[in-house]
Amino acid sequence: MSNPNKNIQLNCPIRKSDYPNIVMAHGGGGRLMHQLIEKIFMRAFQNPQLEAKHDGATIEIGKGKLVFTTDSYVVSPLFFPGGDIGMLAVNGTVNDLAMCGALPLYLSAGFIIEEGLPIETLWKIALSMRQAADKASVKIVTGDTKVVDKGKGDGLYINTAGVGVIEHHLYIHPSKIKPGDVAAINGDIGRHGIAVMAEREGFSFETKIESDCAPLADSVMKLIGSTAEVHCLRDLTRGGLATALVEIAKTSGLHIKINEKAVPVCEGVQGACEILGFDPMYIANEGRYVAFVPEKDAEKALKAMRSDTTGADSVIIARVTDQKSGLVTLKSRIGAQRIVDMLSGEQMPRIC
Amino acid sequence: MSNPNKNIQLNCPIRKSDYPNIVMAHGGGGRLMHQLIEKIFMRAFQNPQLEAKHDGATIEIGKGKLVFTTDSYVVSPLFFPGGDIGMLAVNGTVNDLAMCGALPLYLSAGFIIEEGLPIETLWKIALSMRQAADKASVKIVTGDTKVVDKGKGDGLYINTAGVGVIEHHLYIHPSKIKPGDVAAINGDIGRHGIAVMAEREGFSFETKIESDCAPLADSVMKLIGSTAEVHCLRDLTRGGLATALVEIAKTSGLHIKINEKAVPVCEGVQGACEILGFDPMYIANEGRYVAFVPEKDAEKALKAMRSDTTGADSVIIARVTDQKSGLVTLKSRIGAQRIVDMLSGEQMPRIC
Numbered sequence: 001m002s003n004p005n006k007n008i009q010l011n012c013p014i015r016k017s018d019y020p021n022i023v024m025a026h027g028g029g030g031r032l033m034h035q036l037i038e039k040i041f042m043r044a045f046q047n048p049q050l051e052a053k054h055d056g057a058t059i060e061i062g063k064g065k066l067v068f069t070t071d072s073y074v075v076s077p078l079f080f081p082g083g084d085i086g087m088l089a090v091n092g093t094v095n096d097l098a099m100c101g102a103l104p105l106y107l108s109a110g111f112i113i114e115e116g117l118p119i120e121t122l123w124k125i126a127l128s129m130r131q132a133a134d135k136a137s138v139k140i141v142t143g144d145t146k147v148v149d150k151g152k153g154d155g156l157y158i159n160t161a162g163v164g165v166i167e168h169h170l171y172i173h174p175s176k177i178k179p180g181d182v183a184a185i186n187g188d189i190g191r192h193g194i195a196v197m198a199e200r201e202g203f204s205f206e207t208k209i210e211s212d213c214a215p216l217a218d219s220v221m222k223l224i225g226s227t228a229e230v231h232c233l234r235d236l237t238r239g240g241l242a243t244a245l246v247e248i249a250k251t252s253g254l255h256i257k258i259n260e261k262a263v264p265v266c267e268g269v270q271g272a273c274e275i276l277g278f279d280p281m282y283i284a285n286e287g288r289y290v291a292f293v294p295e296k297d298a299e300k301a302l303k304a305m306r307s308d309t310t311g312a313d314s315v316i317i318a319r320v321t322d323q324k325s326g327l328v329t330l331k332s333r334i335g336a337q338r339i340v341d342m343l344s345g346e347q348m349p350r351i352c
Numbered sequence: 353m354s355n356p357n358k359n360i361q362l363n364c365p366i367r368k369s370d371y372p373n374i375v376m377a378h379g380g381g382g383r384l385m386h387q388l389i390e391k392i393f394m395r396a397f398q399n400p401q402l403e404a405k406h407d408g409a410t411i412e413i414g415k416g417k418l419v420f421t422t423d424s425y426v427v428s429p430l431f432f433p434g435g436d437i438g439m440l441a442v443n444g445t446v447n448d449l450a451m452c453g454a455l456p457l458y459l460s461a462g463f464i465i466e467e468g469l470p471i472e473t474l475w476k477i478a479l480s481m482r483q484a485a486d487k488a489s490v491k492i493v494t495g496d497t498k499v500v501d502k503g504k505g506d507g508l509y510i511n512t513a514g515v516g517v518i519e520h521h522l523y524i525h526p527s528k529i530k531p532g533d534v535a536a537i538n539g540d541i542g543r544h545g546i547a548v549m550a551e552r553e554g555f556s557f558e559t560k561i562e563s564d565c566a567p568l569a570d571s572v573m574k575l576i577g578s579t580a581e582v583h584c585l586r587d588l589t590r591g592g593l594a595t596a597l598v599e600i601a602k603t604s605g606l607h608i609k610i611n612e613k614a615v616p617v618c619e620g621v622q623g624a625c626e627i628l629g630f631d632p633m634y635i636a637n638e639g640r641y642v643a644f645v646p647e648k649d650a651e652k653a654l655k656a657m658r659s660d661t662t663g664a665d666s667v668i669i670a671r672v673t674d675q676k677s678g679l680v681t682l683k684s685r686i687g688a689q690r691i692v693d694m695l696s697g698e699q700m701p702r703i704c
Contacts, residue, residue, distance in 0.1 A: 037497060120364045
């Protein structure tokens with residue numbers, strides 16, 4: 001192959017002495033996934049939008065400022081308490097647009113179907129996507145269908161891409177957080193991951209945990225409309241709250257201090273985590289996000305977030321200090337401080 | 353599930369007495385795929401953009417007219433003579449934008465990777481995508497990575513979605529073709545399908561057939577710039593030339609007459625088709641398209657198409673009559689007429 005661009009090296013940037021082959025953790029949201037994205041995709045594709053490392057790319061067309069994003073969904077099983085792959089595929093992409101401060105408008109849907117999937121199952125999932133799209137006020141306007149041989153898929157994978165429009169003058173990005181900012185969360189963490197895991201493994205807990213999967217654009221629009229000065233938004237998907245905050249701390253170079261006592265975890269999730277040996281801070285959510293605002297705007301932000309159905313229990317869980325460490329630390333319930341990092345392995349595969 | 357919309361039925365629109373489960377032909381571009389799209393996805397999602405049945409959706413944002421499209425790529429094997437899944441994933445989506453008359457600008461890329469794929473393979477494919485993106489003057493600005501367990505994928509599936517902009521006043525659509533129009537093709541047919549099939553099955557033919565995979569936006573922009581009155585464009589992917597023309601005839605309600613003698617097929621493809629029992633009219637291409645223009649503009653159109661590297665052998669292969677049959681007929685080399693229809697089974701799985 002001729003060199004497509006002199007700035008791009010031709011040799012694989014991940015040495016064979018590292019992981020030579022893809023492992024599950026490359027999709028888990030932790031350290032290996034970040035390495036893969038930075039060393040393979042960002043180095044090959046190289047452009048400012050990718051380097052912004054946001055949930056979506058801001059693109060300017062004519063006089064309009066749009067956001068463009070994509071996610072594939074490979075959750076197993078296809079149906080889980082509180083949702084299914086179709087609902088997830090709509091909300092996940094809607095939420096990525098919302099986290100860039102965009103009003104979600106249009107989605108595409110690409111289906112990779114394994115031979116043998118009952119058509120009735122596909123219909124149920126398509127209906128669920130329609131229902132989710134209506135709820136999020138987006139339209140699924142274009143699509144594609146591929147079929148792969150039995151044993152070369154897992155029922156159904158869905159990709160959605162989304163286009164939204166930015167209708168305000170804020171630049172919402174991890175690099176915009178400032179010392180003194182507080183981070184608000186719109187509810188308790190860990191429901192989605194535990195719901196999917198329990199369904200897949202056949203665990204049953206005393207309280208049935210349902211996924212928190214929900215569209216977050218309304219909440220974000222209310223927050224922006226509240227005139228709180230929104231610096232950064234991030235939804236807490238793969239890798240959970242911990243990973244999201246670590247990413248933001250790294251990008252901003254600032255120090256984020258979590259107050260563990262303030263982080264809402266429901267009894268059911270807490271119990272399941274204790275039994276299974278998981279840390280709720282790393283469990284995926286599909287309807288939770290953090291918003292960074294100046295402390296002076298904290299009450300305004302909480303009020304706006306609480307006014308949405310997805311955020312009745314919104315609360316401040318962390319603050320940004322003026323230390324230039326790029327680290328996240330957690331003050332535990334018993335008062336001890338520890339550094340919070342990304343996971344290097346995979347805690348819970350295929351939850352989205 | 354509550355009814356998301358009173359206009360949508362809740363029962364699966366494909367009866368169990370038909371195919372109750374997905375078969376490979378549901379992804380083959382023929383009759384079953386069309387049934388699946390119309391009865392499942394179009395009925396569930398219901399909106400004018402989908403009902404336009406175009407290669408992409410035209411969306412208006414602010415004062416801009418954009419096109420949004422998506423395709424997943426599941427080609428097997430990942431590398432084939434003349435291309436690879438990465439190059440295909442860029443060109444395929446670029447071409448869908450071009451067929452709507454849009455200038456391609458931005459792509460997203462979603463990777464579903466099977467555990468065990470060598471990272472070096474992923475790097476090669478990412479580089480190939482970059483090279484294809486540079487050639488097509490598009491940027492890959494956002495992406496996603498998922499990993500599935502060994503045995504639940506086939507190395508790598510890629511989804512790309514694309515955004516382009518319409519900078520002219522033409523409305524290019526199958527419904528716009530008119531009696532008296534001629535259809536020009538930009539070269540010989542069948543190379544991509546035969547190249548992939550030969551590589552996968554280990555066939556070797558006297559002449560090695562390479563895929564025709566190429567970006568078509570430059571050719572389309574030259575065609576539009578020529579001031580030929582472009583009525584409809586369609587790239588000849590799954591289902592080949594025959595299926596593309598059948599779709600256009602159905603949508604327009606007009607009769608399209610193909611002159612078989614005029615359809616370019618190279619000796620190698622012709623020979624391979626004879627040995628394997630395929631009809632080149634149904635073989636997938638990834639760098640070929642048809643353009644419908646009024647007969648008076650035929651020479652102008654051919655000149656523009658021939659001026660691009662993808663179209664040196666552009667030629668007129670069909671014409672639209674004033675019969676309102678919605679059918680395609682073919683005048684064979686020996687002068688006989690026959691009706692051309694979509695395939696009901698699957699001729700060649702997983703070629704894109």
